[in-house]
Amino acid sequence: MNPHGKPPQGLLQSRRQSPPRRSLAGISPTMSPPTTSSLPPRNTKRRNVFSANTDSQPDIDSGLGNAPDDNIQNNPHPSSKVRIVYRDEEERKLHEKVETLMTQIESLHKDRCDMAKKLRGVEAELTLKKAAVLDFKACCGPYCNNSSNLEKAAQSLYADLLPSSNEQDSQLLKSIVSTARKEAGEVNQKLQEKNQKLAEVDAQLISLRKDLQTVREENDNLEAANGRLNNELGVETANSLKRETSFIAGMNMVQKHQRERITRAEADCSHIAKLEEECSKLKPLFQEQLSKNVLSRSIQTQNISRLEKEKNTLLADKQVAEGKLQYKQEKIESLQRSKDELEKKIEKLTKNKKGQAVADESRQLQDRLDLQITNIQSDRDSLAQQLENNKVVISELQTLLKSKDEEIQQLSNRVEDLNDETQVEVYAFQTCFTRCYVYAKTNLAMVRSNR
Known part of the structure; x- marks a missing residue:
């Protein structure tokens, strides 16, 4: 309960009655003070719904006290305004994190596409080399099971097809195949690392989206409470809050x-x-x-x-x-x-x-x-x-x-x-x-x- 009988300050805007205004944190919320109200302001004690999360300390920047003799219209409670500013700041930070993560995701997607293109090229080259090896084995005949026979068949095939070939040609073919396999393994490893990083970023994005959803739900609850308090407190309290907000904005500008x-x-x-x-x-x-x-x-x-x-x-x-x-x-x-x-x-x-x-x-x-x-x-x-x-x-x-x-x-x-x-x-x-x-x-x- 509020010990001074003052309603929370900052919950007096409604997005249904006026255009949005600029908040102190640089983010435009959907709340604005109403222009008309059917209920007159009441100077009764009400429960502070945010007393568990905020205190009832006065706003130092606005210069308003928290004495029991102060009027509600002149000195509204600042706890809700501090909460709104904190909420807007958190929402702005979450937006910045989401933008950063989206940029990282785009760069990772681009890297993954590039690596996939490179992998496809290496795979195509490896396929061609495998086809050449298979053709070579087919030319060797039934002696492919034995390595010595395969070596002899390769030497005879080189002697028939390439009269000037020697051991360097076979070594070259082996080195080409091993190099292609190494490149394919490295590309696969890099692609797996990129996919792992992308999965981590996706997990962070999901958690940030959950936090953003929580903040939005809290924002909706605050807006609903603002609507109820706007209908209860009336036009004069909303105007005083508007003047105080403009004063705070001016002080922030100074x-x-x-x-x-x-x-x-x-x-x-x-x-x-x-x-x-x-x-x-x-x-x-x-x-x-x-x-x-x-x-x-x-x-x-x-x-x-x-x-x-x-x-x-x-x-x-x-x-x-x-x-x-x-x-x-x-x-x-x-x-x-x-x-x-x-x-x-x-x-x-x-x-x-x-x-x-x-x-x-x-x-x-x-x-x-x-x-x-x-x-x-x-x-x-x-x-x-x-x-x-x-x-x-x-x-x-x-x-x-x-x-x-x-x-x-x-x-x-x-x-x-x-x-x-x-x-x-x-x-x-x-x-x-x-x-x-x-x-x-x-x-x-x-x-x-x-x-």
């Missing part, structure tokens, strides 16, 4: 939103942890790349300083060669003047026959001067060639210096770009981390306040 917010906050926290891990991985890579760039830049600077030293050395050699060339040119000019003077003297002495010896000596001197002039000119030409070579080397070094300067500039720009990218990524990560942290903290605070 709790669902809170769970979603908690889930998003946890996902944000995990994302923040992943970002921190990625940053910790990328930081040494950036530092390593930066150190490599700095090292490469120092190496390029050393190469440039070495090339500048070589350039200065070549320029000094060029100046020395130019000085030597100028000295040789001056010497050639002085020798040319001496030659001209000697030629004039030779002409004068030639006019004078007395100076024949002097003329010969002058010619010898002129020959020596010509030889010196030729040597000096060859030295000048070699110095000029060396000067041209130095100019070419200097131009190449200047080009190389320009290219190295460009590479250094590119490396400097790359280092600056990497520094900028690192700073931007660090700033973006800090901003994202701050936003996610604030968002998660706000959500957790809201969830705690709602609780």
Whole structure:
């Protein structure tokens, strides 16, 4: 008996008077509150038909008490509603189990069909091989009972039909037959295992169907009790139950939103942890790349300083060669003047026959001067060639210096770009981390306040 004289709550719907509604467990029962009733509500004590299975504790979510002074219309008993929710949840679980088992049965049926097809193919192949063996035995004649005679007959038959056959052919036939038998045995074994699993699943399905039938019978009994209580309690109690049900549905929706917010906050926290891990991985890579760039830049600077030293050395050699060339040119000019003077003297002495010896000596001197002039000119030409070579080397070094300067500039720009990218990524990560942290903290605070 109900100690407070309150009728059970949740048994006030009738499927004959209004369309079905959504239950709290996500399954639509066939119960709904009535719109009219011929009997007025009575505030009399009635027996709780479900007192053996449920208790009379108040519903914490709805905020309704169970004091004796409460009115029936304002605070209906929640035991029947808890029972309906439990029943709907059990029915939903049974439906899910039935769907899972049906899927397994379909897959097992499919596997059994495939194995049956394979077995039929193996059986056909085995039949053909058996027919070949029977034909072979028929060809052997009356000697098939003795194995030695059968072996001799087989060898003679192979010798007649297949001149190039040997013991490998008989071994091949035996291996083919044994392999076919093994495959047939394996297929039969697998098919038996599948049939055994299918029988187990069928047994589970039968038990689940029995449970579902029991739940349906209990549902029918609850619906009948609901119909009787609806006629007794009337429209006002049904409307109050409807309002309470909608309130509970709203609270469930609020709790669902809170769970979603908690889930998003946890996902944000995990994302923040992943970002921190990625940053910790990328930081040494950036530092390593930066150190490599700095090292490469120092190496390029050393190469440039070495090339500048070589350039200065070549320029000094060029100046020395130019000085030597100028000295040789001056010497050639002085020798040319001496030659001209000697030629004039030779002409004068030639006019004078007395100076024949002097003329010969002058010619010898002129020959020596010509030889010196030729040597000096060859030295000048070699110095000029060396000067041209130095100019070419200097131009190449200047080009190389320009290219190295460009590479250094590119490396400097790359280092600056990497520094900028690192700073931007660090700033973006800090901003994202701050936003996610604030968002998660706000959500957790809201969830705690709602609780």
